[in-house]
Amino acid sequence: MFEAANLLGTESSPYLRQHADNPVHWRPWGRSALDEAISTNKPILLSVGYAACHWCHVMAHECFGDNEVAHLMNDLYINIKVDREERPDIDQIYMAALGAMGEQGGWPLTMFLTPEGKPFWGGTYFPKHSHYGRPGFLDVLRSIYGVWRNDRQRVDQNVTALTRHISERLDAKSERTEIDPALFNQFASNIYGAMDPVKGGLSGAPKFPSAPFMDTIWLSWLRDRDETHRDIFVKTLETMLQGGIYDHLGGGLSRYSVDDAWLVPHFEKMLYDNAQFIRHATFAFGDSGNTLFRSRIEETIAWLEREMLVDGRFASSLDADSEGEEGRFYVWHDAEIPLEFNEFRNIYDVTSVGNWEGKNILNRLNSIALLDERTENKLADARKKLLVIRDQRIRPERDDKALTDWNGLMIRALAEAGRAFGRSEWISLAESIYRSVSESMVDGRLPHSVLGDSRLFPGLSSDYATMINAAVSLHQATQNDDYMDAAKHWKRMLDAWHQTENGDYSLSANDSTDTIIRVRGDQDEAIPSATSQIIEALARLALLSNDEQLRQHVNLVAENALGRVLQQRYGQAGVLNSSSLLLDQTKLVIVTPEKTHALMHVANQNPDPRRIDLWIKHIEEQTIELVPGGGGVLIKKPAAFLCRGFVCLAPVETEAELEALLRSRV
Known part of the structure; x- marks a missing residue:
């Protein structure tokens, strides 16, 4: 007999545990949940989200915590909850299905599957009752179940079409494409043309840091010395780091800005965004000497050490919400700012009416350039005092799980920043995190996620790629050949568990058998794709070790990947960027x-x-x-x-x- 209960209480994921008290009979993804669906011949309701997701919290409150909704879900469906950060392969599969339906992706992802796990309908956020132009979840649950029971031919047609699209999208076969500089030049030109010449970033709203595109623009500047590309890269960073998307008191970048001016953030802070911005700011400082970049890196690394270290590794994220309200921890009423801070008010855009819903998001968008040293020192003192006040507030929740690939990104960023700025303590921090992540392996294999004594195996190809890159960057910072040897070990594990018959790589391991297809990992999201990280990691290792055989291998991997991603509508920047490195090494x-x-x-x-x-x-x-x-x-x-x-x-x-x-x- 299957247990009529919520089974998330013993899961290690903080996101899954957030739902452990729901009246919904949630199951974690796994063979037992799929077998239950097959045995009962019930469709699966799959809900995918992550701990820092604002709209995930909203739907949880409106629907999953509601007894009426839960009763209907339990009666009609096998309900499975997935943390997308733990299982990006599952997320990519069903997000691709949603895209094939013509729907815009996002989280929470809500998909309806056959008992075998094949998708036939889906959406994102649903309120309990129709609202915001969205159908009510109660109506959706009844309607989709009615189709499942009464129109199986329609379900089968949807399954066939969506499954074919998923396979074409995530496990495509194509002809090799030669690594041609013209490809990268044209792509960089296209990206530059899509950027906002005044505020930086991609034109329009919302504005994301778009790290893969920023990589494209910076590599283009290095290759061709087109100053317009350098200037838009620097402008984007300057405006972001003086905008409301940056936490001017505590340090750290939020996930994105909901407006087109970098003013109003979606307030969650993600480890990967901050790793990538530290690298970009390091590049920009090396080129321009603008001390804004050094200051923001220093502040953000201080935040990482102060708030994000858990058991020797970095936690994944900070939530957007506190006390049930998005951004409450970060915004200010005018009356909360001490009276003597008049100059601070003027510079940080604080007014009695506020700049967002009657409250103030601290920002310096009215004057991007830093001021004289005396004024900046005075502002720094004010920020310290306000941080003490803010620290008395109820904090957003932290997702304490340590993801191997995200930690790998941050190790690399710290090593590179420490090296560029002569900050040995940052390099030491990177080495310490690297040791902690390495010590989590079992039989030479990395877990994808660690929380306390729990380890999620098997790891992903992105875990090995980022650890190769981390090891190479630590070698560059220390010139210690032990890191080159470690990078070679990660490469052997990558080959053993992720290499396919033709020499390419898949995101999921070859002993991971609980998904309907094996995902390659070609498509970028907020970070470059797993495939692109593999190409970069192996290219750097080949250059460091002077391994001509490895260089030829990674060249073949890159040509195969280029053939696939050039058929994609989006998400190809990472593979283009990493492949271009093979021309410019x-x-x-x-x-x-x-x-x-x-x-x-x-x-x-x-x-x-x-x-x-x-x-x-x-x-x-x-x-x-x-x-x-x-x-x-x-x-x-x-x-x-x-x-x-x-x-x-x-x-x-x-x-x-x-x-x-x-x-x-x-």
Whole structure:
């Protein structure tokens, strides 16, 4: 007999546990839930969300916590709840089905499935009764069940069409496409044309940080030195980081802005957004020297250490809501600001009428540029005092689960920022997180998620890709070859559990058998796709280790991926960006007796995602294999030489020469 009860109470996911007290008889995704549906011949109601999702909370309150709705759900359906952050493969499968129906995606995702898990109808948020132009959930539940019982031919037609679309979308086969610079140039031009020349970001609302597109624009600037691309990249960052989407008191970036001015955020904070913005701000500071970027990185890393560390790893997110209200923790009434803070009020757009629903979202959009040092110091003191006041409020909930791939993104960001800014404590933090994530593996395999003693296996291909990238970046920050060895281990695990017959990779492991198809992971979301992260990780590892066989392999993986993603309508930036790295890969070899030599300092201060740096005490038999073309240059004193492919330029010996070389288009 199947238990007529809610079974989420023992799950490790904070999002699933948020629903453990619902009167709905929720099941976690798994073989037992699917078997129950088959045994009872009931359709499945699948609800997918995540802990920081505002509209997930709204639907939970209006529907899943309501006895009338729950009774109907329990009577008609097998109800399955999924945390999309734990199971992005499941989310991608059914989000693709929703897209095939002509519906705009988003969360909560609400799908109706056959007992075998095949989709036949779906939507996103539904209120209990029709509202906001949305049908009522009670009516939807009855209507869909009526179709299931009385019009099985229609259900079967939908299943066939949607399943075919999912397979074409997520497990497509296509011809290889050669890695051609013209592809990337045209794509970068298209992205630039879609960007807001005044406020930055993509034109219109809502505005997302759109990290894969930002990567496209920055790589285009590095490749072609088109200053318009650099300028829109910098403008986007400046406006974001002075807007309401940035937390000016506590640090950290919110997920997106609901308006077109970066003023009104959707207030949840995600680890991955902040990892990507730290990297972008590091690049922008290296190019411009604008101290705004350094300040925002410092503030955000302080926030990470203060609020996001859990058992030696980073938590996933902070909720948008507190006390049942979105943004309540972050916004201010004018009367809450001390009277003596008049200058602060003017600069941070605080008024008696407010700038959002009668309240004030702190922002500096009226004056993007930083002010004089005295004023900025005074504002910093005011922010510290207001943070103390804010800390007395009821906080948004934190999703404490540590996702391996998101932690990998942040480890890389910290290592790169620590290196560029000369902040050894940031590198040490990155190393500490890296050790904690590595120690969670069992039999050499990484879990996708960790919370307390719970580990979610198997991991995803994105977990191994981000840990390869993290290890390579830590090698770059420390020049410790142990990290190169670790990256090779993650690569072996990636091959063992995720490689397909033709040498490509799938998002889910080859022993993960509880989904209707095996997802490749080609499509970007807020972060670059798993496929793109694999291409970048393996390309960097091949360059670092001078492994020509690996370089040829990743070139083939990239060509196969390009053939697939060029058929997609969207989400292809990551694969295009990572594939372009194979055209532009550069190795900087610095030959000097000590790691602290001034030439190393110059390299550190000029970050370039296309470049791998290698420190060698002196060229000898043990190190010559790491140098492109064998490094056939006699080095008698400290020098650096820049290599592309198997060709190295003449060595330079002074800091000024190296600076000029790294900033030139070579």
